[in-house]
Every structure is written in structure tokens, then in C-alpha cells.
Amino acid sequence: MPTSPPFGRLLIANRGEIAIRIIRACRELGITPIAVRSDADADALHVRAADSSELIGPAAAAESYLSIEAVIDAARRSGAEAIHPGYGFLSENPAFARAVEEAGLVFVGPPPEVLEALGNKLAARRSAESVGVPIVPGTTVALGDDVSSVEEIGFPVMLKAAAGGGGRGMRRVGSVEELAPAIDSARREAMTAFGDGTIYVERMVAPARHVEVQLLGDRHGSLAVLGERDCSVQRRHQKLVEESPSPAVGSALREALFTSARLVAETVDFHNAATVEFLVDDDGNHYFLEMNTRLQVEHGVTELVTGIDIVAWQIRVAAGESLTSEVLQASSRGHAIEVRLYAEDPYDSFRPTAGRVTAWRMSEGPGVRVDSGVEAGTELRPEYDPLLAKLLVLADDRPAALARLRRALDETLIGGLQTDAGFLRWLVDDPAFASGRYDTSLIAERWRNGPALSEEELALASAAAVGARMGTAPTGSIRTTDAGSAWGRLARREALRR
Numbered sequence: 435m436p437t438s439p440p441f442g443r444l445l446i447a448n449r450g451e452i453a454i455r456i457i458r459a460c461r462e463l464g465i466t467p468i469a470v471r472s473d474a475d476a477d478a479l480h481v482r483a484a485d486s487s488e489l490i491g492p493a494a495a496a497e498s499y500l501s502i503e504a505v506i507d508a509a510r511r512s513g514a515e516a517i518h519p520g521y522g523f524l525s526e527n528p529a530f531a532r533a534v535e536e537a538g539l540v541f542v543g544p545p546p547e548v549l550e551a552l553g554n555k556l557a558a559r560r561s562a563e564s565v566g567v568p569i570v571p572g573t574t575v576a577l578g579d580d581v582s583s584v585e586e587i588g589f590p591v592m593l594k595a596a597a598g599g600g601g602r603g604m605r606r607v608g609s610v611e612e613l614a615p616a617i618d619s620a621r622r623e624a625m626t627a628f629g630d631g632t633i634y635v636e637r638m639v640a641p642a643r644h645v646e647v648q649l650l651g652d653r654h655g656s657l658a659v660l661g662e663r664d665c666s667v668q669r670r671h672q673k674l675v676e677e678s679p680s681p682a683v684g685s686a687l688r689e690a691l692f693t694s695a696r697l698v699a700e701t702v703d704f705h706n707a708a709t710v711e712f713l714v715d716d717d718g719n720h721y722f723l724e725m726n727t728r729l730q731v732e733h734g735v736t737e738l739v740t741g742i743d744i745v746a747w748q749i750r751v752a753a754g755e756s757l758t759s760e761v762l763q764a765s766s767r768g769h770a771i772e773v774r775l776y777a778e779d780p781y782d783s784f785r786p787t788a789g790r791v792t793a794w795r796m797s798e799g800p801g802v803r804v805d806s807g808v809e810a811g812t813e814l815r816p817e818y819d820p821l822l823a824k825l826l827v828l829a830d831d832r833p834a835a836l837a838r839l840r841r842a843l844d845e846t847l848i849g850g851l852q853t854d855a856g857f858l859r860w861l862v863d864d865p866a867f868a869s870g871r872y873d874t875s876l877i878a879e880r881w882r883n884g885p886a887l888s889e890e891e892l893a894l895a896s897a898a899a900v901g902a903r904m905g906t907a908p909t910g911s912i913r914t915t916d917a918g919s920a921w922g923r924l925a926r927r928e929a930l931r932r
Contacts, residue, residue, distance in 0.1 A: 438464070440463060440749050440752070441515045441540070441749070443468060444456075444515065444516045444542070445508060445514035446469055446470065446517075447520065447524060448480075449470075449471070449480055450821065452520040452521055452522075452729075452805075453807065456745055459743065459749060462743075463749060466485050468486050468514055469483070469487040470499070471488070471489055471490065472490060473489070473491070473492050474817065478807075478812075479808060480807055488511055493815060493817050500523055502524065502533050505530070509537065514539065515540060516749070516753075517534050517539055517542065519542070519728070526726070529546075531543065531549055542748050543707070543727070543748070543752075544704060544708060544728075547703065548703065548727055551701070552704075553725075555594060555596050555724045556573075556574060556575065556634050558722075559574050561698065561701040561702070562701075565700070566697065567697050568719070568722060569721055570636040571636070572636035573634045576596065577617065587635060588637065589607065591637055592635065593606075593616055593617060593620045593633050594620075594633065594634055595624035595627070596632035596633065597624065597628040597630035599726060600672055601671030602623055602624065603621070605620045620633050639721060641716055641873040641875060642874055643682045644668065644711065644723075645662050646662065647661070647709065648661060648663065648707075649710065650757065651699065652757045654756050659695060659696065660744070660761075661740060662692075663678045663735050663736060664677050664678070664680035665732065667867065668877065670784060673731070673732065675858075675861070677735065677832075678736055678766065682714060687714065687718055698722065698725055707744055708726060710722070710725050710726075729744065729748060733745070734803060738770035738826060738828040739769070740765070740767075741764070747761065768829060768830050768835075769829055770827065770828045770835065771826070771827055773839065774824055775823045775853055775855060776853060777789075777852070787851050788851070790811065791809070791810055791812045791813075791822075792811075793810055793847055793848060794812075794848055796846060797825065798845075799842075800838075801827050801828045801835075802842050803826040804825055805823060805826070806822060807821075822853065825843070840859070844859070
């Protein structure tokens with residue numbers, strides 16, 4: 435690590451677990467971390483973890499965490515020298531990156547020119563195609579009123595938003611009759627989420643794995659390829675589980691993915707952190723999807739297998755430091771898996787939930803890492819992403835990592851609201867996931883309405899439900915987050931009967 439801090443004060447333009455992750459990196463680098471907060475986050479964990487905080491507006495993200503003017507004003511008031519955007523919100527907004535630079539501050543991320551060239555998915559598709567990287571067949575220009583090009587591609591197709599990610603603005607279309615309403619819906623969602631309703635179309639590649647390659651570059655032309663992650667376990671086109679290395683990637687395919695990722699990055703003057711995402715079909719062909727020009731939610735998986743602190747290196751690169759040989763020559767060791775703990779109901783199409791966290795116990799022990807932004811007493815707001823925590827494990831190989839993840843989930847307790855914890859515990863034992871032979875359709879095909887209750891579970895669930903109504907059940911039992919538990923399932927059925 436450097437002998438002197440890269441910056442004196444750094445403002446974190448985000449909230450929740452990623453803000454705390456960046457605060458921790460700042461502490462280790464000797465930097466003073468400054469948080470931002472909306473009215474709703476006055477007592478949030480990330481606010482209390484920072485040295486100081488700045489108010490940036492009301493609860494609505496559009497008037498606070500997405501307000502460029504409010505964040506820049508906060509940075510000026512705080513005396514910050516740099517701004518780290520985290521992921522989501524303004525992280526891939528070139529106007530924000532440019533505003534940061536125009537304010538005389540350092541943006542911790544790729545420069546605005548890169549965000550413009552590759553942050554937009556349509557522009558990125560054109561860039562990848564120009565250097566010979568295979569792309570998913572589809573359009574390389576915005577989809578207008580003339581949809582003849584979609585019919586030429588052939589159904590089924592995927593509609594996608596050119597700006598942003600996270601599955602927003604994405605629609606599967608199986609026929610021409612579905613096309614018009616799907617386009618309208620996708621445009622509205624994209625405009626609401628990203629302020630840009632531009633839509634394009636790709637052919638549906640299925641079955642397929644979703645595999646991404648982590649890049650880290652400095653301002654001096656050095657580029658590190660830090661391995662791949664498999665992100666195929668998804669619901670609503672959003673990632674839920676990530677692991678490295680991918681069970682589906684052998685040495686030849688890995689080299690091809692790395693080469694394609696480098697070629698895409700070399701189309702621009704890239705530096706800082708980014709991820710190049712691909713689809714891999716059953717025949718081992720890979721297709722470029724997009725380049726996420728920011729820190730990924732799942733960056734910790736790569737940190738575990740490489741030993742590289744990606745967040746700290748983001749900050750160091752932004753300050754002008756060169757990547758060391760340790761980073762440039764980093765190799766993968768062991769197997770890491772991350773599961774995302776969300777406040778959402780797997781028995782109701784994974785819809786987000788809200789409420790107060792009444793109990794919070796995260797797993798610990800060898801090879802376990804938890805990145806979280808909540809605690810007991812935290813009130814979850816519907817205005818923000820329902821991610822509670824990321825539970826990561828590292829072990830010598832995949833079977834050992836699965837055993838460690840199983841143990842860690844068994845030790846996890848969250849009370850007060852519905853979460854996906856029980857679903858994740860079910861997933862670890864699912865034969866397709868456990869074998870490593872799965873694709874992006876895993877949840878849609880195997881979860882559906884959840885596993886059936888056994889006789890033993892029915893008895894346990896009945897006792898728990900009766901105890902809760904009589905006031906003798908353990909605190910939070912019926913309202914636990916464990917969607918896959920017996921009492922959680924019966925509580926849902928009881929609620930439907932009333």
C-alpha cells in the first residue's frame with residue numbers, strides 16, 4: 435500500500451453496503467470518508483460509519499442520490515478531493531463524471547469519454563463489433579417505430595435498455611403480437627430508471643451462461659485481467675448468485691473471453707475498474723453483451739480468489755498510481771461464491787418487501803465474508819434497492835465452497851421481514867446448481883412456486899403459527915426473513931386464508 439494517502443478526503447456518492455465497503459477501503463488507505471444522506475437516511479449505518487456526512491435532499495432518489503447538483507454541492511461543502519460513485523445511481527452517468535472533473539475534483543471511475551463510449555450498450559456493441567469481438571445478433575442502433583428489423587432477427591428476442599442495467603427495461607418477446615406493448619413498457623421503465631428510454635433488440639440466446647470478466651486499468655496503459663465470474667443464477671434478469679471461477683469455463687474458453695475483454699477495453703482510453711459481460715452458449719461460443727464501466731456489486735468474489743482489493747485500487751488508480759506487478763500478474767486461487775440477501779419474497783415472484791429489521795445475525799468463521807449495510811432496527815425504505823447484504827465464501831474448491839455456503843446460510847438470521855434467505859438455502863442443495871450444470875433459466879425452471887412442504891415441515895409450521903397467534907412463539911418467528919422455512923411458508927398460506 436502507498437506510504438501516503440492518495441487523497442485527504444473522499445466523498446462517497448452512494449448509500450448502503452457499497453458505501454460502507456468504500457468507507458472501509460478509505461480507512462485502510464488513510465483517507466477521511468464522507469457520506470451523503472437523504473432525509474430518510476439520517477441515521478443510516480453508512481452515515482454513522484463515515485467521519486461526517488452531507489445532506490443532499492429528500493428520500494426520493496431522483497431528488498437526492500441521483501441529483502448531480504446536490505452531490506457536487508455536498509462535495510464542495512465537505513472539502514472532498516475525490517468522489518467515488520459506487521455502483522448504481524450516478525456511477526455510469528457521463529454527465530456526472532464530467533461535472534466532477536469540472537468542479538476540480540477526481541472521479542473514481544473510468545473517464546466520462548469512456549462512460550459515453552462503452553457505458554451505453556448500443557455504443558459498446560458497435561465498438562466490440564468493430565474489433566472483431568462476437569456480439570449477440572441484433573440491432574446496433576436504437577429501435578424506432580419501424581420494427582421490421584426485429585422480425586428479421588427472428589423470435590424470441592430480448593428488448594434491452596441502452597442506458598443502465600440491472601434488468602430494468604428488459605423484456606422477452608416471443609411473437610410479433612407481443613412486440614408493441616413490450617416496447618412501450620420497456621421504454622417507460624428505462625426512462626423512469628435511467629432518464630433514457632432508448633431500446634434495442636437482441637436475439638434470445640438460450641440455453642446460455644452469463645459470464646463476465648473483471649478488468650482493472652491504470653492511467654499509464656497497464657491493464658489487468660482479474661479472472662471471470664459466473665452470474666447465471668438470476669431472477670427478473672437480475673443477478674442473485676455469482677461465483678469464480680465459472681464451472682462452465684475451461685482454459686481455452688477462458689483465454690478467448692480474456693482476449694475479447696481486452697479488445698473491447700482497448701477501443702477506448704480505459705482506466706479504473708470495469709467488467710465485460712458475455713453470454714456463452716452450449717457449444718462454447720461467447721457473445722459480447724455489454725461493458726459495465728463501474729464497480730460491480732459482485733466485485734468481492736474476485737477479491738477473494740485473487741487477493742486484490744479492487745476498491746482500494748480504484749482509488750489509487752484515480753490518484754495516478756500505476757498497477758503493481760502483483761496486480762498485473764494476479765492469478766485465481768480457490769473457489770468463491772457470493773449470494774445476495776434481498777428483502778424480497780421468493781413466493782411472490784421475488785417482489786421487494788419493506789419494513790423494519792428486528793433481528794440480524796450474520797455468519798462468521800473461516801472463509802466467510804459479509805458486506806452489509808443494515809443492522810437490527812434498520813427501517814427499509816421502498817425508495818431504495820432492497821439489497822440487505824452479500825454473503826461470500828471462499829474455499830479450496832467448489833464442493834468445499836458449497837459446504838461452507840450451506841453452513842453460513844444455516845447460521846444466518848434476519849427477522850422482521852421477508853427475504854430470500856430460505857430460497858438461497860434451498861438453492862445450495864438444488865441438484866442443478868450443486869452440480870454446476872445450470873444456466874440463466876435455472877430459477878425460472880426449477881423454483882416456480884417453491885418446494886412442497888413435507889409432513890415434518892407441516893407439523894413444525896403449524897406449531898409455529900399457533901404459537902405466534904398465542905404470543906408464545908420465538909420473537910419474529912412468523913415474520914422471519916426465511917422464505918424457505920416451514921413457518922414462513924405456512925404464515926403466507928395463513929395470511930391468504932384470512
